Amino acid sequence: MPFALGLRIPLLLGLGLTVAGCAHYAPAPLPEAAPLAPALAAIPDLPARPLTIGDVAALAVARNPDLQAARTRRGVAEAQLVQAGVLPNPSLTGAILPLLSGAGSVPAWNLGLAQDIKSLIVLKPKRRSARDSLHQVEADLLWQEWQVAGQARQLAADIVLGDRLRPMLEQAYALMAKRQAAGRKALEAGNSTLATLAPSAVALQTARAALLQQDQALLANRHKLNALLGIAPEVVLPLADAIDLPPFQPTEIRAMLATLPQRRPDLLALRAGYAAQDEQLRVAILSQFPDLVLGASVSSDNAKVINGGPNAQIGLPVFDRNQGNIAIARATRAQLNREYAARLATVTGEVGALLAEHAQIALQLAATRHDLAEARRAADRAAAAFAAANLDERAFVDLLGTRFSKEQEAMTLEIALIDRQVAIQTLIGADLPAVDTLGFPDPGTAGAAR
Structure with missing residues (x-):
C-alpha cells in the first residue's frame, strides 16, 4: 500500500502539469457587417491625389477580401508543419x-x-512533406496576388481609356442631336422631308446607343474595381489619366519563356505540391514495415x-x-507529374498566343489610326461644304458618322491592346513580387539535398 500511495502522488502531479499546459478555448464571432470601406477617408494611407495604375494594383494586393481570406491558409499550413514535427x-x-x-x-x-x-521512422518524411505543403500554400498565395494585381491593372486601364472615349461619344451624340433638331424644324417649316430627316435620326440613335453602352461599361468596371479593392460600390475612386504600365518588349518576353518554371508562382506551387506528395510516398513505403x-x-x-x-x-x-496506400501515393505522384507538365505547356502557349494577338492588334490599330486621320479631314471638309450648302444632309451625316465610328474603333483596339499587354505582364510577373521573396528553395533542387 505505501508503494501505491507513492505512485499516486507523481501521477497526480503529472496530470496537473498536463492540464495546465493545455490550450484553452476562446470564441471568435463572425463579423456582423461587410468589411467594405464606405468612403475614401476610410482607406488608410490612401494618397491625396488621383491614383495611378500602379497605385491601384498595390492597393488591390493589400485590400482584396479574397486575398485576405487566402492569407489565413498560411497559418493553417504552418500549424500543420508544427504538428508534423511533434x-x-x-x-x-x-x-x-x-x-x-x-x-x-x-x-x-x-x-x-x-x-x-x-511513428519515429516516418517522422522526418512527414515533416518534410508538411514543409513542402507550406511552400505550396505560399507560392499559391503569391500567384493569387499576381492575378489580383493584374485584374486591378486591367480594370483601371479600361476605366482610364473609357473616360477618354466618353467625351468623343458625347460630342457625337450632341452633334447628331443638333442636326436632328434642325432637321425637325426644317420638316415643320415644309423645307424638308422625312426621307431627308431619316439619316440624322438613325445616326442619333446610333450615337445614343454607343454613349449608353459606354456608360454601362464604365459603371460595371468601376464596380468590379471597387469589389477588388474592398470598397463599397458607390465610392468613386479617382484615377490619374495615364497608363503607367511596365515597359513592354515582346522580344525580351519571348526570351524569358524558358525561365518561366523558375519565376511563375503557380509552377513553383505545383512543384512544391509534387515534392510533398513524393515525401508521402516515402512515408507509405516506410509504413509497410511491421x-x-x-x-x-x-x-x-x-x-x-x-x-x-x-x-x-x-x-x-x-x-x-500497406500496399494499397503505396499504390495510391504512387498514382497521386504520377498525376501531379502530368498536371505540372500540362500547366507548363499551357503557360508557354498562353504567353505565345497573347504575344501574337498583341502584334496583330497593334497592326490593326496602326491601320485604323491612319484611316482615322483621313476620316477627320473628310469630316472637316464635309462640315465646311455643308455650311456652304455644297453638300446634302445625308452625305454630311454619313461622313460625320464615319469619323466617329473610326474614333470608337481606334479606342476599342487600344483597349484591346492594353488588355493583352496587362495579361502578358501578369503571366510573366512584370513589376510584381518575385518568387525569391517566398524565401524557400526551389523544390526541384531541394529534393536532391534531402
Missing part, C-alpha cells in the same frame, strides 16, 4: 489489483511504458514478488503490407 507520445499503462481472495497479503500492481517505433512497439514494465503480485523487464510488440504483415 514527437509521438509514449504510452503509460498501470493497474492496481486489490486482493479479493487467496493466500496473498497485499494488492498486486503493474506499471509499463512503451513507445511506437514506426508495427513495432518497444517498452518496459514492472509488476508486483499479491505476495510482494516484483518482476520487471523490457517488452516488445511486433505486427505481423501477413495481410496488410
Whole structure:
C-alpha cells in the first residue's frame, strides 16, 4: 500500500502539469457587417491625389477580401508543419489489483511504458512533406496576388481609356442631336422631308446607343474595381489619366519563356505540391514495415514478488503490407507529374498566343489610326461644304458618322491592346513580387539535398 500511495502522488502531479499546459478555448464571432470601406477617408494611407495604375494594383494586393481570406491558409499550413514535427507520445499503462481472495497479503500492481517505433521512422518524411505543403500554400498565395494585381491593372486601364472615349461619344451624340433638331424644324417649316430627316435620326440613335453602352461599361468596371479593392460600390475612386504600365518588349518576353518554371508562382506551387506528395510516398513505403512497439514494465503480485523487464510488440504483415496506400501515393505522384507538365505547356502557349494577338492588334490599330486621320479631314471638309450648302444632309451625316465610328474603333483596339499587354505582364510577373521573396528553395533542387 505505501508503494501505491507513492505512485499516486507523481501521477497526480503529472496530470496537473498536463492540464495546465493545455490550450484553452476562446470564441471568435463572425463579423456582423461587410468589411467594405464606405468612403475614401476610410482607406488608410490612401494618397491625396488621383491614383495611378500602379497605385491601384498595390492597393488591390493589400485590400482584396479574397486575398485576405487566402492569407489565413498560411497559418493553417504552418500549424500543420508544427504538428508534423511533434514527437509521438509514449504510452503509460498501470493497474492496481486489490486482493479479493487467496493466500496473498497485499494488492498486486503493474506499471509499463512503451513507445511506437514506426511513428519515429516516418517522422522526418512527414515533416518534410508538411514543409513542402507550406511552400505550396505560399507560392499559391503569391500567384493569387499576381492575378489580383493584374485584374486591378486591367480594370483601371479600361476605366482610364473609357473616360477618354466618353467625351468623343458625347460630342457625337450632341452633334447628331443638333442636326436632328434642325432637321425637325426644317420638316415643320415644309423645307424638308422625312426621307431627308431619316439619316440624322438613325445616326442619333446610333450615337445614343454607343454613349449608353459606354456608360454601362464604365459603371460595371468601376464596380468590379471597387469589389477588388474592398470598397463599397458607390465610392468613386479617382484615377490619374495615364497608363503607367511596365515597359513592354515582346522580344525580351519571348526570351524569358524558358525561365518561366523558375519565376511563375503557380509552377513553383505545383512543384512544391509534387515534392510533398513524393515525401508521402516515402512515408507509405516506410509504413509497410511491421508495427513495432518497444517498452518496459514492472509488476508486483499479491505476495510482494516484483518482476520487471523490457517488452516488445511486433505486427505481423501477413495481410496488410500497406500496399494499397503505396499504390495510391504512387498514382497521386504520377498525376501531379502530368498536371505540372500540362500547366507548363499551357503557360508557354498562353504567353505565345497573347504575344501574337498583341502584334496583330497593334497592326490593326496602326491601320485604323491612319484611316482615322483621313476620316477627320473628310469630316472637316464635309462640315465646311455643308455650311456652304455644297453638300446634302445625308452625305454630311454619313461622313460625320464615319469619323466617329473610326474614333470608337481606334479606342476599342487600344483597349484591346492594353488588355493583352496587362495579361502578358501578369503571366510573366512584370513589376510584381518575385518568387525569391517566398524565401524557400526551389523544390526541384531541394529534393536532391534531402
